[in-house]
Amino acid sequence: MDILVIDDDEAIRDAAVQLIEDCDHYAEGAEDSTLAMEALKLSTFDVVLLDLYLRGENGLDVLAKIKERYPKVSVIMITGMGSIPDAVKATQLGALDFLEKPFSREQFAMILQRVKRHRQLEVKVEELKEEVATHQPQGTYESKSPVVRDALDVLFRAAGSTASILLLGESGTGKSMIAKEIHARSTRKNKPFVTVNCPALSKELLESELFGHVKGAFTGALRDTRGKVHAADGGTLFLDEIGELPKELQPKLLRLLQEWEYERVGDTKTYKADVRIIAATNRDLADEVKNGEFREDLYFRLNVISVALPSLRDRREDLLHFAEQYLTFFAKQYRKEVREFSPSAKEAVMRYPWPGNLREMRNAIERAVILAQGPNIDTGDLPAMNAGISVSNTADGDGPWIGGEFSMEEIEESHMLKVLETTSTLSRAAEILGINEATLYRKRKRLGLK
Numbered sequence: 017m018d019i020l021v022i023d024d025d026e027a028i029r030d031a032a033v034q035l036i037e038d039c040d041h042y043a044e045g046a047e048d049s050t051l052a053m054e055a056l057k058l059s060t061f062d063v064v065l066l067d068l069y070l071r072g073e074n075g076l077d078v079l080a081k082i083k084e085r086y087p088k089v090s091v092i093m094i095t096g097m098g099s100i101p102d103a104v105k106a107t108q109l110g111a112l113d114f115l116e117k118p119f120s121r122e123q124f125a126m127i128l129q130r131v132k133r134h135r136q137l138e139v140k141v142e143e144l145k146e147e148v149a150t151h152q153p154q155g156t157y158e159s160k161s162p163v164v165r166d167a168l169d170v171l172f173r174a175a176g177s178t179a180s181i182l183l184l185g186e187s188g189t190g191k192s193m194i195a196k197e198i199h200a201r202s203t204r205k206n207k208p209f210v211t212v213n214c215p216a217l218s219k220e221l222l223e224s225e226l227f228g229h230v231k232g233a234f235t236g237a238l239r240d241t242r243g244k245v246h247a248a249d250g251g252t253l254f255l256d257e258i259g260e261l262p263k264e265l266q267p268k269l270l271r272l273l274q275e276w277e278y279e280r281v282g283d284t285k286t287y288k289a290d291v292r293i294i295a296a297t298n299r300d301l302a303d304e305v306k307n308g309e310f311r312e313d314l315y316f317r318l319n320v321i322s323v324a325l326p327s328l329r330d331r332r333e334d335l336l337h338f339a340e341q342y343l344t345f346f347a348k349q350y351r352k353e354v355r356e357f358s359p360s361a362k363e364a365v366m367r368y369p370w371p372g373n374l375r376e377m378r379n380a381i382e383r384a385v386i387l388a389q390g391p392n393i394d395t396g397d398l399p400a401m402n403a404g405i406s407v408s409n410t411a412d413g414d415g416p417w418i419g420g421e422f423s424m425e426e427i428e429e430s431h432m433l434k435v436l437e438t439t440s441t442l443s444r445a446a447e448i449l450g451i452n453e454a455t456l457y458r459k460r461k462r463l464g465l466k
């Protein structure tokens with residue numbers, strides 16, 4: 017490894033350089049931050065050993081400068097006796113570890129082992145990130161629909177502010193993806209983006225998921241936890257299906273939004289968190305306010321910027337563009353020579369109402385690419401879009417059938433019930449239906465099913 021030693025004490029600096037060279041690594045010394053920044057500009061170093069108390073300079077400031085310009089360099093602070101609090105502060109600023117002066121060869125070797133492990137983990141994380149990025153179709157944020165263009169324009173202009181954003185729209189219209197995109201376009205992009213699925217948990221567990229709890233706060237609380245609000249500190253907290261937030265938790269969220277304060281379950285201590293809230297719902301929240309189900313003050317707080325994402329059937333001008341994007345993506349992923357849609361498949365894509373919106377289209381095209389036998393996707397590869405294919409087979413079956421005089425809601429409900437009957441887990445049913453588990457949970461609850 018290549019290591020830069022920054023210490024104003026010549027004797028210590030030289031001893032450290034000697035020790036590093038004895039351990040078969042390359043080392044250079046610098047006596048102040050100016051020389052150090054010069055050295056970092058000229059060559060690539062893996063590790064910097066930085067004295068916490070440089071003459072006339074604060075080592076923490078130098079650390080911040082190095083991390084800002086060279087975030088990948090691992091910095092180890094060299095500290096004197098009794099400077100542990102500062103060293104802790106240094107680790108908060110991005111230092112990997114600290115070595116107390118004078119340090120032995122063994123202590124140095126141990127630190128280098130830790131650096132090596134840390135760097136290996138970082139490489140692994142980068143590899144995984146790349147893998148995930150190539151397995152998910154990229155979000156598309158261009159549109160021929162003026163309504164969508166206006167919606168995106170408002171959202172992306174508001175991205176840089178800390179204002180709360182409320183995303184409205186049917187399931188699968190891309191609310192979660194756009195929330196991530198807003199975060200990625202904000203100044204918080206290097207901080208965490210944390211999602212909380214409001215309907216997936218009971219009131220008690222949701223409160224603990226959000227705010228954390230102390231050991232013994234309830235049965236099963238075996239140790240202290242910090243919740244997702246803490247995890248999102250400095251970043252964005254995405255509250256999916258906010259309409260499902262139990263009434264008891266609404267004042268607690270309001271307090272977080274107004275005062276940035278909260279308490280863990282079973283704790284009296286008040287914590288602070290700097291989080292930007294993006295909330296999403298496919299319910300009519302204004303209606304919920306009228307019915308007394310949702311607090312008006314919380315609604316106003318969340319509703320600073322509110323944007324409705326249109327369903328796919330209301331943005332028909334974008335249908336083919338999305339379909340073609342998915343085709344290209346999945347053909348590459350599955351290494352298939354599928355290049356385009358046949359004219360009749362294009363017609364089917366345009367005609368179909370896409371009740372599951374983008375999620376349904378993504379799944380349908382992925383399946384079609386897998387099944388396609390030639391360079392084209394034909395109507396046969398898109399079964400759901402073929403007129404006459406039924407959910408509940410035909411008019412002879414029990415329940416609504418496609419083509420009969422039934423509403424979309426009845427067809428959807430009947431299909432959902434049948435899928436739930438034939439699957440053993442909620443997640444498998446959600447996968448087949450092309451909706452997320454939280455949405456399925458909510459729909460099932462609304463139908464009074466256990």
Ligand SMILES: Nc1ncnc2c1ncn2[C@@H]1O[C@H](COP(=O)(O)OP(=O)(O)OP(=O)(O)O)[C@@H](O)[C@H]1O
Nearest residue numbers: 155156187188189190191192193374375378452455
């Ligand atoms: N902008 C986009 N470009 C391409 N594909 C998208 C886009 N937005 C969403 N999708 C596709 O649709 C799927 C569902 O999107 P997302 O989970 O964001 O919808 P949602 O509105 O949050 O749904 P729900 O209300 O059910 O949680 C994504 O996994 C992705 O495949």
